Amino acid sequence: VSRSEIMQAIWETSYMEDTRTLDVHIRWLRERIEPDPSNPVYLVTVRGQGYRLNVSV
Numbered sequence: 040v041s042r043s044e045i046m047q048a049i050w051e052t053s054y055m056e057d058t059r060t061l062d063v064h065i066r067w068l069r070e071r072i073e074p075d076p077s078n079p080v081y082l083v084t085v086r087g088q089g090y091r092l093n094v095s096v
Contacts, residue, residue, distance in 0.1 A: 041089035065090065 046052055069076040083091045
């Protein structure tokens with residue numbers, strides 16, 4: 040899922056100048072679901088694309 044798709048779906052905005060808000064929320068989510076949030080296996084960043092949720096790890 041791309042960052043812009045997440046911004047649009049969650050916050051109903053296409054504003055992409057400052058996406059630190061999204062980064063913070065992704066970090067909070069990782070802290071809840073990942074054994075080691077600094078090395079995620081479930082919610083993975085796909086460089087240049089967005090994020091991927093791995094449900095069968």
